[in-house]
Amino acid sequence: MDLRKYLDKIKPNFEEGGKHPGLKSTFEAFESFLFVPNNVTASKGAHIRDSVDLKRTITVVIIALIPALLFGMWNVGYFHHKMTGETAGLWGNFFYGLGQVLPILVVSYVSGLFLEFLFAQIRKEQVNEGFLATGLLIPMIVPVDTPLWMVAIATMFAVLIGKEVFGGTGMNIVNPALLARAFLFFAYPSKMSGDKVWIAGLDGAEKTVDGFSGATPLGELAQNTSWDALTSHYSVSDMFFGFIPGAVGETSTLCILLGAILLIWTGVASWKIMLSGVLGVLFMGLLLNFAGDHIVSSLDPQKDAAKIAEYSYLFVPAYAHLILGGFAFGIVFMATDPVTAAQTETGKWIYGFLVGVVAILVRVVNPAFPEGVMMAILLMNVTAPIIDHIVVRQNVKRRLNRAKASK
Amino acid sequence: MAQTNYSDIFKNPLSLNNPITVQVLGICSALAVTVELQPAIVMAISVTVVTAFSNLIISLMRNTIPSRIRIIVQLVVVASLVILVDQILKAFMYNLDKALSVYIGLIITNCIVMGRLEAFALGNKPVPALLDGIANGAGYGIILVIVAFVRELLGSGSLFGFKVIPQALYDLGYSNCGIMLNPPMALILIGIVIWIQRSKMKELQEK
Numbered sequence: 001m002d003l004r005k006y007l008d009k010i011k012p013n014f015e016e017g018g019k020h021p022g023l024k025s026t027f028e029a030f031e032s033f034l035f036v037p038n039n040v041t042a043s044k045g046a047h048i049r050d051s052v053d054l055k056r057t058i059t060v061v062i063i064a065l066i067p068a069l070l071f072g073m074w075n076v077g078y079f080h081h082k083m084t085g086e087t088a089g090l091w092g093n094f095f096y097g098l099g100q101v102l103p104i105l106v107v108s109y110v111s112g113l114f115l116e117f118l119f120a121q122i123r124k125e126q127v128n129e130g131f132l133a134t135g136l137l138i139p140m141i142v143p144v145d146t147p148l149w150m151v152a153i154a155t156m157f158a159v160l161i162g163k164e165v166f167g168g169t170g171m172n173i174v175n176p177a178l179l180a181r182a183f184l185f186f187a188y189p190s191k192m193s194g195d196k197v198w199i200a201g202l203d204g205a206e207k208t209v210d211g212f213s214g215a216t217p218l219g220e221l222a223q224n225t226s227w228d229a230l231t232s233h234y235s236v237s238d239m240f241f242g243f244i245p246g247a248v249g250e251t252s253t254l255c256i257l258l259g260a261i262l263l264i265w266t267g268v269a270s271w272k273i274m275l276s277g278v279l280g281v282l283f284m285g286l287l288l289n290f291a292g293d294h295i296v297s298s299l300d301p302q303k304d305a306a307k308i309a310e311y312s313y314l315f316v317p318a319y320a321h322l323i324l325g326g327f328a329f330g331i332v333f334m335a336t337d338p339v340t341a342a343q344t345e346t347g348k349w350i351y352g353f354l355v356g357v358v359a360i361l362v363r364v365v366n367p368a369f370p371e372g373v374m375m376a377i378l379l380m381n382v383t384a385p386i387i388d389h390i391v392v393r394q395n396v397k398r399r400l401n402r403a404k405a406s407k
Numbered sequence: 408m409a410q411t412n413y414s415d416i417f418k419n420p421l422s423l424n425n426p427i428t429v430q431v432l433g434i435c436s437a438l439a440v441t442v443e444l445q446p447a448i449v450m451a452i453s454v455t456v457v458t459a460f461s462n463l464i465i466s467l468m469r470n471t472i473p474s475r476i477r478i479i480v481q482l483v484v485v486a487s488l489v490i491l492v493d494q495i496l497k498a499f500m501y502n503l504d505k506a507l508s509v510y511i512g513l514i515i516t517n518c519i520v521m522g523r524l525e526a527f528a529l530g531n532k533p534v535p536a537l538l539d540g541i542a543n544g545a546g547y548g549i550i551l552v553i554v555a556f557v558r559e560l561l562g563s564g565s566l567f568g569f570k571v572i573p574q575a576l577y578d579l580g581y582s583n584c585g586i587m588l589n590p591p592m593a594l595i596l597i598g599i600v601i602w603i604q605r606s607k608m609k610e611l612q613e614k
Binding site: 147149153161165183186187188189190191 | 580589
C-alpha cells in the first residue's frame with residue numbers, strides 16, 4: 001500500500017489552494033486508474049448498486065480486443081514474410097508484426113490522450129476512460145503501413161471534432177475510432193486504399209516474390225475477380241481463421257468471435273445488434289445473389305461474357321460477406337458502442353439490421369468503395385436517434401390506444 | 408435604428424455581429440468558393456460591392472418605396488448590381504468568373520444582402536447604410552479568407568496558387584490533406600472559427 005500512501009501524500013497539492021490546482025483532473029485520472037475510487041454518490045443521482053462502471057466496461061472491451069490484436073500482429077508478420085519470400089516462425093512473424101503495430105498503437109494513445117487530458121484540464125472535468133478503447137481500436141482498423149503522423153492527425157481530429165465538441169465521452173454522435181478512419185480515408189485516399197497498403201513494407205519494396213499481390217480479397221472482388229477464382233488462392237477457412245491481408249485487427253473472424261463471446265457474456269455489448277447485423281448481411285447477400293441471377297439470365301452467355309463477368313461480385317455467397325473484410329470487426333466492436341448505437345431494444349434490431357444491409361450494399365454495388373462497413377456504421381450512428389425517436393413514438397401511441405380501449 | 412455611431416456600425420459586423428459566424432448567413436457560398444484563396448477574395452469583394460451599393464441605393468429610395476412591394480424593388484436593385492459585377496468579372500477575369508461559376512449569380516439570393524436591406528438600409532440614412540454594407544461584406548470576407556487560407560494551405564499545399572510547402576517535406580512523406588478540398592471540411596472549419604470566437608467573446612455565450 002505504499003503507492004496508496006504516496007498518492008495520499010501528494011493529493012493535497014492538487015486540491016483547491018494547493019500547489020498545482022490546475023492539474024487536478026490529471027491526478028484524479030491516474031488515481032482512479034490505479035485504485036478503485038471510494039467515494040459514494042451521496043445526495044443526488046440514481047443509486048445503481050453495480051460494480052460495472054465505465055472503467056470496468058472499457059476494460060472488458062480491451063480484453064475482448066486482445067485476441068484479434070495479437071492475431072493481427074502475427075498476420076502482419078506473416079504477410080510481410082510471404083511477400084519477401086522469407087520464412088519466419090510463429091514468433092518471427094509475431095515480433096515483426098509487433099514492431100509494426102506497436103508504434104501506431106503508441107501514437108494513437110499518446111495523441112488522443114494528450115487532447116483528452118488537455119480538455120479535462122481546461123473544463124475542470126474528470127478524464128474519462130472512453131479513449132482507452134478508441135485508442136486501441138484505431139490501430140486495428142487502419143492499414144499497417146499508414147504513416148504515423150497521419151495516425152496522430154486523424155486521432156486528434158476524431159477526439160476533437162468527434163467527441164470534445166459534443167461534450168466528451170458519452171456525448172458523441174459517431175464512433176470516434178471510425179471517424180478517425182473515415183478522416184484518413186477521405187484525406188489521404190492513396191494511403192488508405194488500393195492493393196499496396198495492406199502489407200507492411202510493400203509500397204516501395206525492392207523485391208517481392210513473383211506474382212505476389214497485396215490486394216485484399218475484397219479488393220480483388222471489386223476488380224471483378226469471380227468468387228471461384230478468389231477461393232482458388234484464399235480458401236473459406238483461410239478467410240475464417242484470418243490468413244488474408246487486411247487491416248490489422250479485422251482479418252480473423254475466429255478471434256473476433258472470441259471477443260464477441262466475452263462481450264455478450266459480460267453484457268457489455270448488445271447481442272441484438274450483432275445478431276440483427278448478421279441477419280442484415282445474409283439478407284442483402286441473398287438479395288444480391290437473386291438480383292444477379294435475374295440480370296444474368298437475361299444475357300446471352302456467349303455474346304455477353306464480358307458483361308456477365310462484370311456482375312461476378314453479385315454472386316459472392318451471402319455467408320462469405322460475414323468473414324470477409326471488416327464486417328465482423330465492425331459489428332462486434334464498433335456498431336455495438338453503447339453511446340452511438342440505438343438505445344431502445346426494438347431500435348437495436350433495426351439499427352443492426354440496417355448496418356448489415358448498408359455495409360453489403362456499399363461493398364458490392366459501389367465500385368468506389370471496396371468496403372462499406374465504415375460508411376454503414378457511421379451512417380447508422382447518425383440515424384440511430386431517429387430510429388429511437390420513432391420507436392418511442394410508436395410505443396407511446398400503442399399505450400395510448402390501450403389506455404383508450406380500457407376506458 | 409436611427410443610430411449614427413459610425414464606429415459601431417463598422418465594427419459590429421466584423422466581430423460581434425458577424426454575418427457568417429454569429430448570424431450564420433451566406434454559408435452556402437462560403438462552403439463552395441473557399442477551396443482556394445483567390446476566388447474567395449474575389450467573391451468577398453463582389454459581395455462587399457453588392458451589399459454596399461444595394462444598401463446605398465435602397466437607403467436613398469427608402470422614403471419612396473411602398474412597403475408592400477419593397478422586396479421586388481430590392482430584388483431589382485440587387486439583381487442589377489450582381490449582373491454588373493458578373494459582367495465586369497467576365498470582361499477582366501474570365502477564368503476566375505468560370506471558377507466561381509454560378510456563385511456570383513447566386514449573390515442575389517445571399518441572405519446577407521437581403522438581410523441588410525431589410526434590417527438596416529430601409530431605416531437609415533445613405534452614409535451609414537453604405538458603411539454598413541461595406542462592413543458586412545468585409546465581415547463575410549474575413550471568414551472566407553480565413554477558411555480559404557487553411558483549406559488551400561493544407562489541401563493543396565499552396566497559397567494564391569503558389570506552392571508554399573517545400574518539396575523536401577513531401578519527400579519526407581508529407582502529403583496534402585484531400586478532405587480539405589471537400590465542402591464538409593469547410594463547414595467544420597467555419598464551426599471551429601465560431602467555437603474560437605465564442606470562447607473568446609463573453610457576450611456571445613448563451614447561458
